[in-house]
Amino acid sequence: xxxxxxxxxxxxxxxxxxxxxxxxQGKCAACGLRGPLAQLHVYGPDPGLVARCPSCEEVVLTLxxxxxxxxxxxRGSVSLRIPIAE
Amino acid sequence: xxxxxxxxxxxxREPDAKLPPGQYLVHDFPVLSAGPTPRVPLDRWxxxxxxxxxxxxxxxxxxFLALPQETPTVDLHCVTKWSKFGTGWKGxxxxxxxxxxxxxxxxALAYSYGGYTTNLPLEDLLDGKAWVVHEFDGEELxxxxxxxxxxxxxxxYLWKSAKWIKGIRxxxxxxxxxxxxxxxxxxxxPWREQRYDGD
Numbered sequence: 001x002x003x004x005x006x007x008x009x010x011x012x013x014x015x016x017x018x019x020x021x022x023x024x025q026g027k028c029a030a031c032g033l034r035g036p037l038a039q040l041h042v043y044g045p046d047p048g049l050v051a052r053c054p055s056c057e058e059v060v061l062t063l064x065x066x067x068x069x070x071x072x073x074x075r076g077s078v079s080l081r082i083p084i085a086e
Numbered sequence: 087x088x089x090x091x092x093x094x095x096x097x098x099r100e101p102d103a104k105l106p107p108g109q110y111l112v113h114d115f116p117v118l119s120a121g122p123t124p125r126v127p128l129d130r131w132x133x134x135x136x137x138x139x140x141x142x143x144x145x146x147x148x149x150f151l152a153l154p155q156e157t158p159t160v161d162l163h164c165v166t167k168w169s170k171f172g173t174g175w176k177g178x179x180x181x182x183x184x185x186x187x188x189x190x191x192x193x194a195l196a197y198s199y200g201g202y203t204t205n206l207p208l209e210d211l212l213d214g215k216a217w218v219v220h221e222f223d224g225e226e227l228x229x230x231x232x233x234x235x236x237x238x239x240x241x242x243y244l245w246k247s248a249k250w251i252k253g254i255r256x257x258x259x260x261x262x263x264x265x266x267x268x269x270x271x272x273x274x275x276p277w278r279e280q281r282y283d284g285d
Contacts, residue, residue, distance in 0.1 A: 047270065
């Protein structure tokens with residue numbers, strides 16, 4: 001197996017989001033599969049993290065971390081449903 | 087001492103002069119992966135040069151191997167900062183593949199089995215600067231390194247040398263590829279350290 005599960009996104013995305021988005025429910029733009037980001041297949045970390053749908057293997061998101069910027073590309077995600085405690 | 091050192095290392099030139107800024111030298115060949123490694127059967131492999139209107143030229147594996155072959159020895163520079171000197175390849179120059187192509191296009195988008203893409207100005211593929219290679223170090227190119235065939239454009243960062251190449255699309259306007267739309271530089275010249283968008 002040459003990838004990790006989506007829990008590998010938790011640390012890098014915690015630089016950007018104050019919430020743990022690996023528990024967010026995502027919807028794959030290619031096949032419509034819904035599920036938590038923690039179930040994505042994550043390749044990398046270099047030259048960037050590439051998270052793919054566990055069903056159709058299309059790219060759901062990429063995260064490139066430069067020295068001064070991070071680029072989060074949600075190209076393959078229709079939406080993220082993020083649980084927020086009251 | 088210099089003679090002994092040179093013989094021991096088998097390296098007849100000064101490494102530092104060949105290292106672009108920010109790079110370090112490696113002697114292994116790291117594999118970076120953005121997805122599952124495609125396995126392309128040779129009887130179903132084909133390589134195309136096409137335009138938005140359709141294919142201009144298409145080669146089967148046998149037809150591709152029958153083209154004039156070259157054996158470039160080049161230095162590789164990965165955007166993740168490793169460089170590897172003196173890599174030996176065998177393949178077909180893009181000058182040969184483009185020989186009969188009439189086009190006013192200024193841009194190219196290399197596309198791969200598995201869905202990867204990367205963009206380059208067409209002139210960066212011509213005049214002895216790029217090849218489609220199928221052997222590394224005298225052996226068949228293994229799938230983790232882009233086999234059965236990959237693009238080789240050694241004057242740019244290695245992400246431009248698309249693994250598992252399937253074709254090259256000639257375009258009148260620039261279409262940024264996979265990493266170019268995800269934060270990396272549109273051109274990727276290692277000597278100008280063009281790593282990220284805006285560098």
